[in-house]
Amino acid sequence: MRFEEIQQRARKEWEALQRSDSPVILVGTATCGRSAGALAVLDALREELCRRDIAARLIEVGCVGMCYAEPIVTVRKPGRPAVWYGHVTPEAASRLVAEYVVGENPMPEEALGTTGEGRIEGIPNLFDLPVLKPQVRRVLRNCGFTDPTNVDHYLANGGYSGIARALSMTPAQIIEELKRSGLRGRGGAGFPAWRKWQFCIEAKGDTKYAICNADEGDPGAFMNRSLLEGDPHSVLEGLLIDGYTIGAKKGYIYCRAEYPLALERLDIALRQMREYGLLGENILGSGFSFDIEVKEGAGAFVCGEETALMASIEGRRGMPRPRPPFPAVSGLWGKPTVINNVETLASVALILQNGADWYAECGTEKSKGTKTFSLVGKVKRPGLIEVPLGIKLREIVYDIGGGILNDREFKAVQTGGPSGGCLPAAMLDSPVDYEALAAAGSIMGSGGMVVMDEDTCMVDVARYFLDFVQKESCGECVPCRLGTKQMIDVLNDITQGRGRPGDVDLLLELAQAVKKGALCGLGQTAPNPVLTTIRYFRHEYEAHEAQRCPARVCKALIRYRIDPDKCRGCQICLRNCPTGAIKGEKREPHTIDPALCSRCGVCMEVCPSRFKAVECVSE
Amino acid sequence: MDERLGAILSSHRPEQAALIPILQKVQSAFGYLPEEAMLEIARYTGVPESRVYGVASFYAQFRFTPMGRKRIMVCRGTACHVRGSPRILDEIKKVLGIDEGETTPDGEYTLETVACIGCCALSPTMMINKEVYAKLTPAKVRQVFAGEAREREVRGDPAAGQEGMGSPTA
Numbered sequence: 001m002r003f004e005e006i007q008q009r010a011r012k013e014w015e016a017l018q019r020s021d022s023p024v025i026l027v028g029t030a031t032c033g034r035s036a037g038a039l040a041v042l043d044a045l046r047e048e049l050c051r052r053d054i055a056a057r058l059i060e061v062g063c064v065g066m067c068y069a070e071p072i073v074t075v076r077k078p079g080r081p082a083v084w085y086g087h088v089t090p091e092a093a094s095r096l097v098a099e100y101v102v103g104e105n106p107m108p109e110e111a112l113g114t115t116g117e118g119r120i121e122g123i124p125n126l127f128d129l130p131v132l133k134p135q136v137r138r139v140l141r142n143c144g145f146t147d148p149t150n151v152d153h154y155l156a157n158g159g160y161s162g163i164a165r166a167l168s169m170t171p172a173q174i175i176e177e178l179k180r181s182g183l184r185g186r187g188g189a190g191f192p193a194w195r196k197w198q199f200c201i202e203a204k205g206d207t208k209y210a211i212c213n214a215d216e217g218d219p220g221a222f223m224n225r226s227l228l229e230g231d232p233h234s235v236l237e238g239l240l241i242d243g244y245t246i247g248a249k250k251g252y253i254y255c256r257a258e259y260p261l262a263l264e265r266l267d268i269a270l271r272q273m274r275e276y277g278l279l280g281e282n283i284l285g286s287g288f289s290f291d292i293e294v295k296e297g298a299g300a301f302v303c304g305e306e307t308a309l310m311a312s313i314e315g316r317r318g319m320p321r322p323r324p325p326f327p328a329v330s331g332l333w334g335k336p337t338v339i340n341n342v343e344t345l346a347s348v349a350l351i352l353q354n355g356a357d358w359y360a361e362c363g364t365e366k367s368k369g370t371k372t373f374s375l376v377g378k379v380k381r382p383g384l385i386e387v388p389l390g391i392k393l394r395e396i397v398y399d400i401g402g403g404i405l406n407d408r409e410f411k412a413v414q415t416g417g418p419s420g421g422c423l424p425a426a427m428l429d430s431p432v433d434y435e436a437l438a439a440a441g442s443i444m445g446s447g448g449m450v451v452m453d454e455d456t457c458m459v460d461v462a463r464y465f466l467d468f469v470q471k472e473s474c475g476e477c478v479p480c481r482l483g484t485k486q487m488i489d490v491l492n493d494i495t496q497g498r499g500r501p502g503d504v505d506l507l508l509e510l511a512q513a514v515k516k517g518a519l520c521g522l523g524q525t526a527p528n529p530v531l532t533t534i535r536y537f538r539h540e541y542e543a544h545e546a547q548r549c550p551a552r553v554c555k556a557l558i559r560y561r562i563d564p565d566k567c568r569g570c571q572i573c574l575r576n577c578p579t580g581a582i583k584g585e586k587r588e589p590h591t592i593d594p595a596l597c598s599r600c601g602v603c604m605e606v607c608p609s610r611f612k613a614v615e616c617v618s619e
Numbered sequence: 620m621d622e623r624l625g626a627i628l629s630s631h632r633p634e635q636a637a638l639i640p641i642l643q644k645v646q647s648a649f650g651y652l653p654e655e656a657m658l659e660i661a662r663y664t665g666v667p668e669s670r671v672y673g674v675a676s677f678y679a680q681f682r683f684t685p686m687g688r689k690r691i692m693v694c695r696g697t698a699c700h701v702r703g704s705p706r707i708l709d710e711i712k713k714v715l716g717i718d719e720g721e722t723t724p725d726g727e728y729t730l731e732t733v734a735c736i737g738c739c740a741l742s743p744t745m746m747i748n749k750e751v752y753a754k755l756t757p758a759k760v761r762q763v764f765a766g767e768a769r770e771r772e773v774r775g776d777p778a779a780g781q782e783g784m785g786s787p788t789a
Binding site for chain 1: 634637639642643673674678679680695696698700706709710733735736738739741742749751752753756757
């Protein structure tokens with residue numbers, strides 16, 4: 001079938017849905033929505049609609065990114081803008097049906113905002129909300145708006161016009177287009193996307209492979225998962241363009257097994273592509289044939305490294321090998337291979353759909369386009385965001401994220417996961433681009449952004465990341481295997497009150513050795529969290545050496561005590577203490593025996609807020 | 620050969636590239652990788668036994684002992700860590716009376732930690748089988764397991780009230 005016919009048919013279906021005579025209800029059922037209870041909400045809606053015999057369309061969509069407001073439900077009635085509701089419970093869902101689907105009350109006090117043409121009294125435009133206003137949604141444009149299991153929704157919104165256009169171009173023209181767009185790899189290091197492809201085109205060989213790296217392993221990052229769950233076709237279109245450009249007939253998506261929903265959505269999407277002639281032999285009648293296979297990861301962080309990833313696809317232990325030769329020359333089974341990140345491929349599809357000039361409108365001189373981030377940690381509005389590169393960190397943390405949870409003091413933001421670093425408050429006004437982050441000692445990474453406040457201990461954070469890479473080190477090269485072990489031993493000592501003078505310098509020395517000597521990116525970047533925390537928060541290390549944890553996190557350096565003036569002797573803490581460390585008669589002030597106390601903090605958690613008698617100290 | 624194993628093997632080509640997918644399917648059918656199954660896999664794929672074990676032991680997903688009926692995965696991602704996941708893990712250990720990597724004596728739960736579930740915005744989190752539990756506190760953990768114990772009691776499950784469950788609520 002010709003592309004125009006497919007597109008036209010899809011547009012008709014989409015238009016019919018937009019102009020539907022009956023109400024359309026969207027429920028965000030990505031993993032984040034589900035963990036907040038979206039499936040129960042979906043059931044409640046279905047039941048209520050059934051009970052009242054209402055002809056409404058109920059559609060499951062991906063994550064719009066406002067994870068803090070999940071579960072999210074959108075109601076669109078004929079001729080009116082769509083109204084978005086957050087924090088919807090099953091009871092609220094039933095009420096919503098009664099009040100607005102059947103009735104005429106859009107419940108403005110419960111609504112987040114509206115989208116589409118027209119206004120509703122008392123409800124702001126969703127995109128005018130502080131959380132969305134600074135954002136530029138390109139890669140995530142469909143997430144939360146379209147049905148990810150319906151290829152027609154993707155097609156009707158410009159989808160697959162990128163591959164249709166690419167098929168009319170030569171590989172050289174596509175490379176030129178990518179070059180003009182300025183797209184850099186979104187997996188972390190920021191290597192120009194076109195150059196990787198160019199190397200692979202130039203490499204000799206009839207058999208070549210295109211791989212999508214969906215092994216999103218950085219703790220604190222879930223951008224790729226959300227995109228695969230919410231708009232899988234955008235990534236698959238990018239992989240098609242990739243395959244056509246480099247001359248591959250086979251592509252792989254290497255996706256984490258921990259993302260069952262993403263894997264399910266990919267399977268559905270691939271099936272639909274085959275039905276529509278977008279995958280397999282002679283795609284869209286162009287003579288180009290390409291097939292995609294999904295490979296499920298088996299739980300090894302190092303497999304995000306490209307040579308380890310290929311070893312894993314080949315059925316071996318996922319251990320990296322030295323480069324060169326680079327995968328573009330000798331990759332999967334020794335054949336020229338291009339490996340791109342999920343977001344890079346989705347961006348490629350966008351560039352081919354809308355042109356390089358459109359893409360490059362956004363961003364800075366050296367960092368073009370937009371970038372998705374998972375904004376998490378101690379912010380008021382955690383979620384999935386997409387911003388133009390060059391935006392200030394402050395805008396992300398305070399405007400989009402709404403500032404620090406419980407109005408505590410901002411301490412640091414961590415970017416780039418275990419390979420990145422912690423940036424202090426002084427960096428809040430630096431732009432977020434590849435160069436600025438590298439200069440600050442961190443990296444862009446795949447997009448994890450974890451905000452930390454005054455209650456976060458930076459030594460503990462460094463220890464946490466090093467513990468992570470130490471456990472995930474594949475063991476192949478000595479600097480990573482043993483170097484990170486030595487570093488974690490030193491950090492464990494410091495956080496457990498056994499720190500010695502000179503430990504920080506020892507850490508710095510070890511860090512340099514690991515950085516220079518490690519075989520792959522995992523080891524080479526493993527010391528970054530330690531280096532940046534020493535660079536910006538050395539005083540915290542020194543405090544630990546003096547037996548003090550300023551953030552009151554490290555258990556060996558804190559103790560709990562009960563303020564006798566505030567304690568009313570209600571005995572709640574005494575009953576909840578798991579170690580029997582609390583003593584005291586009813587209506588008499590209680591005391592904690594430090595020798596028995598396990599520092600679990602339950603007493604502080606259960607002490608009624610009108611007393612707040614339990615405090616945690618480190619002195 | 621076990622029928623299930625035979626069916627899994629015959630759906631793959633006998634080559635090294637099929638090794639990980641075969642191991643994954645065998646584990647999901649049996650709950651773990653029995654030694655006899657790995658020997659059979661080695662024979663079928665032509666990959667040496669030592670290498671089959673080498674691959675299986677490299678990846679965190681694979682296990683060599685049976686798993687509890689329910690698999691608990693506590694997220695140790697960054698967002699969960701800074702929002703208190705170590706305390707969540709401690710609480711589960713206390714409630715179930717088992718350590719990381721262990722299974723309760725009644726075979727109900729296996730406790731594991733994972734690098735990141737990817738629900739960072741709702742941290743701290745854990746998964747029990749495929750269900751995600753969000754915004755946990757130690758108190759909420761106690762509630763979850765108390766609820767599960769009650770459910771088993773209602774069903775008349777012999778595992779209910781067994782040693783190791785601890786006292787659910789104070």
